[in-house]
Amino acid sequence: MILPLDFILILFVFICAVAAITIKDLLSAVVILGAYSFLMCLLWTEMAAIDVAFTEASVSASIGTVLMIGCVAKTKRRSKD
C-alpha cells in the first residue's frame, strides 16, 4: 500500500464523481461514471482487495456502463435540471 498513490487516486475518483453528477449531457455522465468505476477498481487493487476490484471491474465498469448507455439511448440524452 503506497499512501501518495492512494491520495492521487482518490483525488481522481472525487473529480469523476463530482463531474458525473454536475454534467448536463447524460451520455457523458455515463462515460465519466465508467471512468469512476475503473478508478475505484484501481483503488481497491491498490488497497489489496483483489476480489472487490474484480467485481467492480466486471460488473460496474462493463455491464453497468452498457446498461446505462442503453437507458440513455431509450430515453432523452439531455438532463432537464
Added chain:
Amino acid sequence: MIRDSQDVIVKTLSRLLVPFMVIYALYVIMHGHHSPGGGFQGGVILAAGFVLLVVSHGLEQTRKRLSEKAAGVLSSIGVFIYAGIGALCLILGGNYLDYGKLSKLLPVVPAEARSLGILGVEIGVALAVMAVMFTIFLVIFTVGEFQEDDRSEK
C-alpha cells in the same frame, strides 16, 4: 435499435475477442474457490461476451446462439444447481450447503468433496448470473421494438 453492424473492423475484432472472453470467464469460474473471482464475476464476463456479440453481429445472429427462452431456462437451471447441491447436503445428513457430506456420494475424502461442492455452486451461480444479465440487457435494448414488429406483421 440494435442492427447488424456493417463495419468489417468491428466484426472481425469482436469475432476474435469473444472466444478469449469466454475462455477467461471459464478460467475465472474454475479457479473461483482458491483465487480472486468466482461464479458471479465469471458469469458477468460470459454475459459481456454475449453483449459484445449483440453489439457487433446484431440481435438475430445472437438469438441463434442464445435465445431469450434459453436464457430463462439457463437461469432456472443455475438456481436449481445451487439449491440442489445445498439440498443434497441436507439429505445426506449435514447442514444446508455442508459440502463435506458429499464425500458419501463421491469417491473422495471430505476435504476434496468440499472443494468440488463449492465448484458446483460456482458453476450454478455463473449460469444464473450470465442468463439474467443477458436477459436484462436484451430487455433494456429491445424495449418498444417487439410491438413495432407485431404491428408490421398485422
